Amino acid sequence: xxxxxALSAIALIGAAQVPAPPVPKPKxxxxxxxxxxxxxxxxxxxxxxxxxDLKDGGRVVIQxxxxxxxxxxxxxxxxxxxxxxxxxxxxxxxxxYVAQWGNNESEKPWPAGVVAQPPAEYHRALxxxxxxxxxxxxxxxxxxxxxxxxxIAYDPQGGTANLTHCxxxxxxxxGLSPDTGTGxxxxxxxxxxxxxxxxxxxxxxxxIEGIDRLSSLPRGTEALGFYKERSSDVPIARIRLAADxxxxxxxxxxMLDTSGAAFAAYVKARANxxxxxxxxxxxxxxxxxxxxxxxxxxx
Amino acid sequence: xxxxxALSAIALIGAAQVPAPPVPKPKxxxxxxxxxxxxxxxxxxxxxxxxxDLKDGGRVVIQxxxxxxxxxxxxxxxxxxxxxxxxxxxxxxxxxYVAQWGNNESEKPWPAGVVAQPPAEYHRALxxxxxxxxxxxxxxxxxxxxxxxxxIAYDPQGGTANLTHCxxxxxxxxGLSPDTGTGxxxxxxxxxxxxxxxxxxxxxxxxIEGIDRLSSLPRGTEALGFYKERSSDVPIARIRLAADxxxxxxxxxxMLDTSGAAFAAYVKARANxxxxxxxxxxxxxxxxxxxxxxxxxxx
Numbered sequence: 235x236x237x238x239x240a241l242s243a244i245a246l247i248g249a250a251q252v253p254a255p256p257v258p259k260p261k262x263x264x265x266x267x268x269x270x271x272x273x274x275x276x277x278x279x280x281x282x283x284x285x286x287d288l289k290d291g292g293r294v295v296i297q298x299x300x301x302x303x304x305x306x307x308x309x310x311x312x313x314x315x316x317x318x319x320x321x322x323x324x325x326x327x328x329x330x331y332v333a334q335w336g337n338n339e340s341e342k343p344w345p346a347g348v349v350a351q352p353p354a355e356y357h358r359a360l361x362x363x364x365x366x367x368x369x370x371x372x373x374x375x376x377x378x379x380x381x382x383x384x385x386i387a388y389d390p391q392g393g394t395a396n397l398t399h400c401x402x403x404x405x406x407x408x409g410l411s412p413d414t415g416t417g418x419x420x421x422x423x424x425x426x427x428x429x430x431x432x433x434x435x436x437x438x439x440x441x442i443e444g445i446d447r448l449s450s451l452p453r454g455t456e457a458l459g460f461y462k463e464r465s466s467d468v469p470i471a472r473i474r475l476a477a478d479x480x481x482x483x484x485x486x487x488x489m490l491d492t493s494g495a496a497f498a499a500y501v502k503a504r505a506n507x508x509x510x511x512x513x514x515x516x517x518x519x520x521x522x523x524x525x526x527x528x529x530x531x532x533x
Numbered sequence: 534x535x536x537x538x539a540l541s542a543i544a545l546i547g548a549a550q551v552p553a554p555p556v557p558k559p560k561x562x563x564x565x566x567x568x569x570x571x572x573x574x575x576x577x578x579x580x581x582x583x584x585x586d587l588k589d590g591g592r593v594v595i596q597x598x599x600x601x602x603x604x605x606x607x608x609x610x611x612x613x614x615x616x617x618x619x620x621x622x623x624x625x626x627x628x629x630y631v632a633q634w635g636n637n638e639s640e641k642p643w644p645a646g647v648v649a650q651p652p653a654e655y656h657r658a659l660x661x662x663x664x665x666x667x668x669x670x671x672x673x674x675x676x677x678x679x680x681x682x683x684x685i686a687y688d689p690q691g692g693t694a695n696l697t698h699c700x701x702x703x704x705x706x707x708g709l710s711p712d713t714g715t716g717x718x719x720x721x722x723x724x725x726x727x728x729x730x731x732x733x734x735x736x737x738x739x740x741i742e743g744i745d746r747l748s749s750l751p752r753g754t755e756a757l758g759f760y761k762e763r764s765s766d767v768p769i770a771r772i773r774l775a776a777d778x779x780x781x782x783x784x785x786x787x788m789l790d791t792s793g794a795a796f797a798a799y800v801k802a803r804a805n806x807x808x809x810x811x812x813x814x815x816x817x818x819x820x821x822x823x824x825x826x827x828x829x830x831x832x
Contacts, residue, residue: 329744329748330700354812373669373670374817410809430804433813450752453745507733513710516732517673519672519673519728520673523729
């Protein structure tokens with residue numbers, strides 16, 4: 235007996251002197267992103283940044299996705315360079331859906347270089363895209379994931395991919411098919427991801443700064459959230475490409491490399507929230523609930 | 534030869550006289566809901582309706598879910614009856630996340646009947662719930678569907694179910710575990726469905742009217758969307774149960790029976806949008822993108 239007690243005592247003392255290593259506290263998604271090395275961030279081309287200034291002084295910055303909608307994006311760039319949206323306005327804000335803006339069916343002629351009837355850029359070939367799979371199921375497509383900094387849904391068998399409609403996604407307003415829209419009227423998602431629009435309309439990018447300027451606007455009172463009176467429209471001062479702003483005024487942004495380790499860790503953390511607040515990690519996430527981190531380039 | 538031609542001619546004439554029946558034009562989800570028979574609508578108990586009036590005159594109506602969070606819901610009803618939220622305000626609005634309101638950590642004593650430390654009503658037993666399965670995959674749970682008018686995620690093997698966090702869902706603000714919140718501070722979802730919160734916090738209901746009053750508020754500038762100055766808070770005039778309003782002032786609502794045929798057709802249509810605007814039906818939908826229709830009771 236005495237031996238056992240002595241052994242127990244030694245075991246206990248031993249235990250006290252060699253404590254178990256502390257379990258590292260799980261990093262939150264924000265912590266993972268903040269700790270990502272400089273090389274994990276990819277600069278965004280200022281020619282792919284659309285800067286919308288509202289007359290009241292607010293600014294909305296949109297990153298364009300030429301790899302997914304090249305003709306529509308080229309149109310938008312041409313329209314911005316031609317200052318096409320002088321006098322434009324936000325004329326539709328529908329709760330849990332979209333804010334939409336443009337010249338609102340004015341008869342302004344297209345500037346040079348604008349394709350009046352673009353092809354339907356609603357999906358593209360999977361070939362050539364580097365994919366980081368989400369790793370969890372998606373109700374709308376065989377697979378979901380990320381490519382080149384963008385959230386996508388894709389079909390490995392069918393060989394196609396499309397940008398997903400997520401909160402802050404930007405797409406091209408169009409009439410009924412065969413109209414595909416030109417890019418003259420754009421909308422941003424301000425509610426739950428309307429994934430049913432995927433592959434039915436051209437997604438051209440996402441709002442990366444200032445989405446709250448759109449999401450906090452009064453909702454329109456007409457059907458589909460259109461403002462009833464033109465006096466309710468929210469006037470736009472100018473829409474320009476960041477590349478065409480003077481360097482001192484030009485905002486610059488970078489996005490987390492979706493092919494890198496930091497991004498993979500971020501998605502995993504979004505799928506398994508386990509920090510102090512959470513009790514039960516979900517063990518999964520939908521592609522729109524793990525948005526690609528984009529930030530202002532640090533000075 | 535002549536015989537074959539004659540036979541062909543007869544066949545063609547026959548085809549012309551018996552045209553194929555026209556393919557019925559697909560009904561949109563809204564058309565299906567509008568055409569649902571009166572018996573497909575279930576009246577909502579006015580004791581389960583929380584009516585929040587803002588000092589500026591706006592009104593937000595919340596339907597409570599006692600089947601899923603009975604103690605928290607009973608607390609909320611007791612607080613409303615005791616006029617506990619006199620002087621309360623909306624003090625946090627975080628973009629693509631939540632608006633939150635209450636007395637904001639005032640030291641007001643709890644009225645009689647309020648349970649100061651409710652159990653963690655973050656999920657419940659599946660047993661006893663009639664389920665209409667969604668029929669499509671869900672990234673956060675083995676199954677998703679609807680029960681008694683509510684969107685749920687559930688685990689047939691584990692025997693549990695929980696309300697899903699969707700746009701306009703209402704939940705109970707709490708501190709770190711083991712705090713489960715009382716119902717004194719509430720939040721509503723104003724962005725993409727934050728499903729990672731499921732099973733980590735008590736969901737007590739949903740906003741059924743006036744969500745735009747919350748979603749269109751200015752966003753807070755402090756961390757997590759808290760308003761910096763108390764002067765920015767949006768003051769609440771009163772929060773009362775509809776049952777405690779005079780009959781002439783009492784709003785009355787009904788919801789589509791999730792165990793009925795009209796609801797099933799509605800979900801199917803949400804998953805297969807095929808009306809004039811759409812080109813490619815999705816063939817799937819997530820539970821938050823097919824919200825249960827709720828409307829004012831027709832006069």
